[in-house]
Amino acid sequence: MASVLSPAGRIDLGHGCHAWVPDTAGWGMSNAGLVTGRGESLLVDTLYDLHLTRALLDGLAPVTDAAPVSTVVNTHGNGDHWFGNQLVAHAEIIAARGSLTDMRQVGPAEMRALTSADTAAGRFARRIFGRFDYSGVQPVLPHRVFDGETVLDIGGTEVRLIDVGPAHSAGDTIVHVPRARTVYTGDIVFAGSTPVIWHGPFANWLTACDLLLSLDMDIIVPGHGPVTTKEAVRTVRDYLSYVHEQATARFSAGMPAEAAGRDISLGRFADLDESERLAVNVHTVYRELDPSLPPLDGPRLFGRMADLACPCPGL
Ligand SMILES: [Zn+2]
Structure with a gap:
């Protein structure tokens, strides 16, 4: 897969919707979005550090000068979707209840610890996250949580928030703007890179894919990767189904997860970026099949991915 995405920056999707897409791909390089109404805007996600989030806010300024950000939705609780919250703390920040749980578990302090550890996991984390600067990031949590579904009125524009998790994480919100036939999916859709299922169950993510495919819309702003269409949802669905089937067969044969x-x-999915996420995905399948298996914490999951990404000593 190409590691440089095009176009990048602020993309006008029409009907008051915009996407913000970084100019490089890779771990933690996430998208954001903006939905404008009369005199106010909704920001979908902040970014992984303060530099990136400032660049996002500067890039959106030509639009937000006339329609300031009044509301922020964090699609989920992974840091690349909320670590910039302190720069928009004046707005009302909303997230699904499960996302708040994730944010409390892994905040900037945990990421600073992971990326400074003298372990294979730490070295791998520095390799993939070294471009981000977590210093100065304060964990600003959502002011309001919701369960299930809620509808917002952003200056006359209807915005539907639907929690389709737990799936990728403990809470996964998709942001549907019916008027614009547009959905911001958070990490329920990865375009061009490998989906990673930290939480599960798989069935919820597959159901979320079916929901996206059933919605009357055309434009998908994924959590990572270029603005896309329902075709990307089918790829995510197919990847998850394939990995679940392959891992289940090996579990049944008594093969350890590693x-x-x-x-x-990976067959036709081998060209998706960050294929090492398979290690996490297999672990999640195994835990679904045998709930007595202990969960692995972040450092141990990154250790397994490090092993898969580069099974060489001294990584
Ligand atoms: Zn993400």
Whole structure:
């Protein structure tokens, strides 16, 4: 997959909707969005550090000068979608209840610890997250949480928030703007890179894909990757189904999860970026099949991905 995406920056999607897409791909390089109404705007997600979020806010300024950000939605609780919240703390910040749980578990302090650890996981984390600067990031949590679904009125524009999680994470909100036939999916859709299922169950994510495919809309702003269409949803759905099937077969054969991650051939999904996420995805399948398996914390999951990304000593 190409590591440089085009176009980048602020993209006008029409009907008051915009996407913000970084000019490089890779771990943590997430998208954001803006939905404008009369005199106010809704920001979908902040970015992984304060530099990136300032650049986002500067890039949106030609629009937000006339329609300031009054509301922020964090699509989920991974830091690349909320670590910039302190720069928009004047607005009302909303998230699904499960997302708040994730934010409390892994905030900037945990990421600083992970990326400074003298372990294989730490070295891998520095390699993939070294471009971000977590210093100065204050964990500003949502002011309001919701369950299930809620509808916002942003200066006369209807915006539907639907929590389709737990799936990718403990709470996964999609932001549907019916008038613009547009959905901001957060990390329910990865375009061009490998989906990662930190939480599960798989069934919820597949159901979320079906919901997206059933909506009367054309434009998808994924959590990562270029602005896309329902085709990307089908790829995510197919990848998750394939990995679930492959991992289940190896679980049934008695193969340990780490060996299964090395054994599975990704076939037509092999060209998706960040294929090492397979290690996390296999672990999640195994835990679904045997709930007595202990969960792995972040450092251990990154250790498994480090092993899959580069099974060489001294990474
Ligand atoms: Zn993300």
